[in-house]
Amino acid sequence: MEFTACEDIESPIEYVFDQVTDFPTFERSIMRRGGDVERVAGGDAAAVGTKWRVNFRMRGKERTVAGQIVQVDKPNGLTIEVKSKNADGAMVVELVALSKARTRLIVIAEAAPKTIPAKLFFQSLRFARAKTDSKFKSLVAGFAKDVDKKYRA
Numbered sequence: 001m002e003f004t005a006c007e008d009i010e011s012p013i014e015y016v017f018d019q020v021t022d023f024p025t026f027e028r029s030i031m032r033r034g035g036d037v038e039r040v041a042g043g044d045a046a047a048v049g050t051k052w053r054v055n056f057r058m059r060g061k062e063r064t065v066a067g068q069i070v071q072v073d074k075p076n077g078l079t080i081e082v083k084s085k086n087a088d089g090a091m092v093v094e095l096v097a098l099s100k101a102r103t104r105l106i107v108i109a110e111a112a113p114k115t116i117p118a119k120l121f122f123q124s125l126r127f128a129r130a131k132t133d134s135k136f137k138s139l140v141a142g143f144a145k146d147v148d149k150k151y152r153a
Contacts, residue, residue, distance in 0.1 A: 001110065001111055001125060002108065003132070003133055003136040003137075004107070004109075005107045005137045005139075006104065006107075007104070007141055007143075007144035008104050008105075008144075009148050010101060010151070011102075011147055011148060012097075012101055012103065012151075013076075013095050013103045015103075015151055016075075016103045016105060016147055017075035017077075017095055019147045020078070021046035023039075023044060023050075033056075034056065034057060035054055036054070036056070037053075038052065038053045039051070039052055040053055042069070046069060046072050046074065047069065048071065049068070050068070051068045052066070052067045052068075053065075053066050054066075063084065065084040066084070067080050067082045068081050068083075070090075075095060076094065077093045077094040077095050079092045079093075080093075082111075085114070086115045086118035087111050087112060087113050087114055087115075087118045087122075088111070088112055089110055090109075090111075091109045091110075092106075092107070092108040092109075093106070094106040094107075105140070105143075105144055107140050
């Protein structure tokens with residue numbers, strides 16, 4: 001299953017890359033929502049091999065996922081692989097400089113189930129594809145709007 005979102009941001013590509021790779025902020029955001037984030041390897045900078053372990057509650061069960069940066073092309077984007085016992089996925093963030101002060105943000109998230117319960121869950125997402133796709137696009141749009149506000153401030 002794959003989701004794609006594209007947003008234009010009125011900020012230079014270097015600034016947008018810095019915001020996309022502001023991992024401490026993302027970690028705090030997960031913790032505010034009740035998750036537990038542990039950085040297993042790497043520092044605050046975006047580097048291949050940086051790893052996280054995230055524990056959270058979803059659909060009444062404790063879930064654990066492991067994320068790892070597998071590719072960094074500063075300032076054009078990065079790829080993060082995500083693995084769990086039920087599914088594997090990847091998130092690709094691409095940045096395209098449209099001008100010196102304008103950047104296109106493209107986010108591609110894909111996931112594949114590994115177990116039968118995960119296949120059933122993904123099937124339910126397929127049935128609600130329009131709603132799930134809309135929610136993903138609104139999350140990316142909200143992030144782009146926040147980056148734009150921070151840059152103007």
